[in-house]
Amino acid sequence: MMHKSLVRRLDLITLQLFVAVFEEGTLTRAANREAIAVSAASKRLMELEQVLGVSLFVRRAKGMELTAAGETLLHHARQMLFNVEKMGLELGEHSHGVRGYVRMLANLSAIIQFLPEDLRDFSEQHPEVKTDLEERPSNGVVQGVLDGVADLGICSSDTDTKGLPSVTYRHDKLVVLMPADHPLATRETLAFSETLDSDYVGLHAASSINMRTHAAAREAGKMLRLRIHVPGFDAMCRMVQANMGIGILPQKAYELFGRALGLHAVPLTDDWSNRSLILVVRDEAQLSPVSRLLFDYLRRTQG
Known part of the structure; x- marks a missing residue:
């Protein structure tokens, strides 16, 4: 008869902790x-397992892995939290609004060229939504989305997306x-190939x-004569200005950083x-309401 008392004995904070x-x-x-x-979190997780009568995680030296029962709960917990957040956003029209939080990973090209204006415009339309943006290389973006570190990711289209659903965001040269x-x-x-002697x-x-x-x-049968690695486009422009070599970067990044340096x-x-x-996303259907808002907004900005 556990199902009759389950609603009374589960709480959203514990489910959110479980997903986390x-x-x-x-x-x-x-x-x-x-x-x-941490002690309170451990107590909540232990009580959740007692209420459900199953083990949800296998505790290993490097972290915690879901059991089969944990996988089942994860599916339902995410759906429940999604529905609660959706309800809050819809009710927000009749109150003072509900804040949302979107975790996002993007490569350097997207962050430098397009996201500042896109996120500014999105924020003006949806001031109740906050975005946590982290820069990673394209492969790291894909892995981060797969691992659940972020809700959305932006990477180069030639990246192995490992089966993640994807839609076009922008084009660059x-x-x-x-x-x-x-x-x-x-x-x-x-x-x-004409640049490889530099x-x-x-x-x-x-x-x-x-x-x-x-x-x-x-492919051209040569090795790149690389003198130095730099962390970003602004650093590349400064090194090129100092006659350390030539570089490859997007046209818009040149317009932002290189032109002013006389390059x-x-x-x-x-x-x-x-x-x-x-x-890229893990599962478009499982995006939270605020993540869906940003996802839909960004894919409409194709250019």
Whole structure:
């Protein structure tokens, strides 16, 4: 007869904590995320298992893994929390609004080129929604969404999405960045292979641009003459200005950082220089109401 008393003995805070433990991998990180003492979180989880009469997690040295019963509860808990949040948003029209929280991962290209204005406009339309944005390389974006670290992700379309649903977000164009007096600066366009006799300033090793340029160099039968790795487009522009080499970056990033430094950019003719950025999610149907709002808004901004 457990089902008759279950509604009275379950609470949303504990269910939210349960989901957090799964997504964070450890009780400590989940407790920190939910702003609850670790001892109180442990007590809640133990009481939940007692109420349900099953073990929900296997405690391992590196973290906590769901049991089969835990997998079942996870599905229902997420759906219950989704419905409660949806109800709150809809009732917000009749009260003072309900705040929502979206966790998002994006690669450097998206963060520099498009997200500042897109998130500003979204925030103006939905001031009740807060966004936690973290920069990761495209492969890290996919893994983070798979692991439940984020609700939404933006990465390069040539990234292995590991089966995640995706839609197009934006398009960009890669150009060759160089000093204005560089011998190639007189060209209107360039094939990437024509640049391989020059020294290069590269982005960090895990970036999609870095991996693509190394692959293109190998395809051309040469090695990229890389002098230095830098963490971002602004640093690349400064290194190119200091005559450390040339670089590859999106056209809009050049307009934001390189032009003011007196640098020059020449478009690439290679097919891979015309890129798409994509939005990825774990399960579109399971997005929270506020995550759905942002997801729908961003995919309508295609350009």
